[in-house]
Amino acid sequence: MLGCLPKTRRACLCSFRDAEGQPIDQGIAIFYSGPRSFTGEDILELQGHGGPVVLDLLLTRCLELGARLAHPGEFTQRAYLNGKLDLVQAEAVADLIESSTSLAARLSIRSLQGAFSTRIRCLVDQLIHLRTYLEATLDFSEDDLDFQSGAQIRLELDELSTSIGLILTEARQGERIRDGLTVVIAGRPNAGKSSLLNALVQYDAAIVTPIPGTTRDFLRCDMQIDGLPVKLIDTAGICETTELVEVEGIRRAYRQMEQADLILWVYDTRLGLELDELSEVPPAIPVTLVRNKVDLGPVGEASPGANQAPVIALSALTGFGLAELRQHVKAKAGMDGLGEGSLVARRRHLDALRRGLDAVQRAASALDSGIGVEVVALELFEAQRAFGEITGDVTPDDLLEHIFSSFCIGK
Numbered sequence: 001m002l003g004c005l006p007k008t009r010r011a012c013l014c015s016f017r018d019a020e021g022q023p024i025d026q027g028i029a030i031f032y033s034g035p036r037s038f039t040g041e042d043i044l045e046l047q048g049h050g051g052p053v054v055l056d057l058l059l060t061r062c063l064e065l066g067a068r069l070a071h072p073g074e075f076t077q078r079a080y081l082n083g084k085l086d087l088v089q090a091e092a093v094a095d096l097i098e099s100s101t102s103l104a105a106r107l108s109i110r111s112l113q114g115a116f117s118t119r120i121r122c123l124v125d126q127l128i129h130l131r132t133y134l135e136a137t138l139d140f141s142e143d144d145l146d147f148q149s150g151a152q153i154r155l156e157l158d159e160l161s162t163s164i165g166l167i168l169t170e171a172r173q174g175e176r177i178r179d180g181l182t183v184v185i186a187g188r189p190n191a192g193k194s195s196l197l198n199a200l201v202q203y204d205a206a207i208v209t210p211i212p213g214t215t216r217d218f219l220r221c222d223m224q225i226d227g228l229p230v231k232l233i234d235t236a237g238i239c240e241t242t243e244l245v246e247v248e249g250i251r252r253a254y255r256q257m258e259q260a261d262l263i264l265w266v267y268d269t270r271l272g273l274e275l276d277e278l279s280e281v282p283p284a285i286p287v288t289l290v291r292n293k294v295d296l297g298p299v300g301e302a303s304p305g306a307n308q309a310p311v312i313a314l315s316a317l318t319g320f321g322l323a324e325l326r327q328h329v330k331a332k333a334g335m336d337g338l339g340e341g342s343l344v345a346r347r348r349h350l351d352a353l354r355r356g357l358d359a360v361q362r363a364a365s366a367l368d369s370g371i372g373v374e375v376v377a378l379e380l381f382e383a384q385r386a387f388g389e390i391t392g393d394v395t396p397d398d399l400l401e402h403i404f405s406s407f408c409i410g411k
Contacts, residue, residue, distance in 0.1 A: 087392025103227025189237030
């Protein structure tokens with residue numbers, strides 16, 4: 001294609017040629033000699049013009065010369081297998097590509113640069129230190145732990161639990177930043193649900209009329225609150241009806257509520273909240289009551305039968321109370337006090353951190369009960385294995401295949 005191989009790590013202006021030697025495009029070629037490359041292997045990078053026809057011609061020529069299309073995530077997988085990235089950093093590449101907010105992108109960059117991995121490896125180093133001492137005592141079983149040594153280990157286990165708990169809290173926030181929060185707006189017909197959706201997303205996404213039952217199906221819109229991605233879902237009004245379209249709309253509304261992270265139950269402040277209005281709301285899903293249309297009536301106390309759910313008074317028409325509602329949703333996502341030190345995380349990271357924390361806490365209980373140093377050492381080994389799964393030091397092949405196959409592109 002080029003007629004020559006460019007010098008290593010030097011940008012070279014070249015003509016990219018077809019099989020007959022005719023130029024397809026003119027662009028930049030850079031040759032990265034392994035191991036000083038993204039994957040650790042020899043890589044030739046071609047930077048052509050962005051038109052789809054030109055790029056298709058270049059890609060076809062590369063395939064003619066023996067190249068093949070990359071599998072999803074294959075470049076990043078090769079970088080991981082060749083020791084250029086750990087598994088957290090590899091996942092951060094996909095998270096950065098898929099970032100839906102600037103905050104998610106910044107946190108993904110931090111993980112790609114090793115911030116999350118460093119925190120995990122510090123935990124592993126603490127575990128190794130404790131295991132080294134404990135397992136050394138097993139070789140000299142006649143010299144049991146004295147009181148002072150046992151107390152010191154107990155203190156270190158408490159400090160380790162605190163450190164894991166802090167990382168777990170930040171990781172939960174990071175998962176929310178990555179995956180977002182699903183918020184369903186529900187309530188009786190004509191309570192102002194669609195008006196609230198429009199007010200929150202700040203454009204006319206839903207049709208609003210004085211006629212009850214205007215919304216027959218659910219409507220999904222995306223927004224963000226201080227970097228938190230939020231999926232807002234407006235649903236059909238919940239009521240007794242035999243009209244087939246309304247029945248189906250209500251069925252779909254309940255299905256959306258079952259999949260929500262938070263339900264905003266909207267009602268007209270002038271009509272109040274009926275005692276049985278929330279009786280069929282999924283009990284496992286948090287509910288916040290939204291007392292709408294306060295510009296049309298007085299704001300009183302919370303209605304009876306509200307199951308102690310938080311109540312926010314607002315007017316979707318005037319905007320009163322919307323700022324409080326946004327902050328409430330942010331708090332429900334655990335985003336209060338979020339700082340730049342937070343970690344973008346996946347559910348598998350949270351699962352491993354919980355298992356590691358449980359193992360450390362079991363080790364502390366075993367130490368307190370005096371059932372044996374062997375049990376304490378074994379629990380700490382289990383914690384170390386759990387943390388090793390996060391960075392990829394201990395990872396089944398099927399998990400690797402799942403992680404890299406989820407990349408949307410060859411990168």
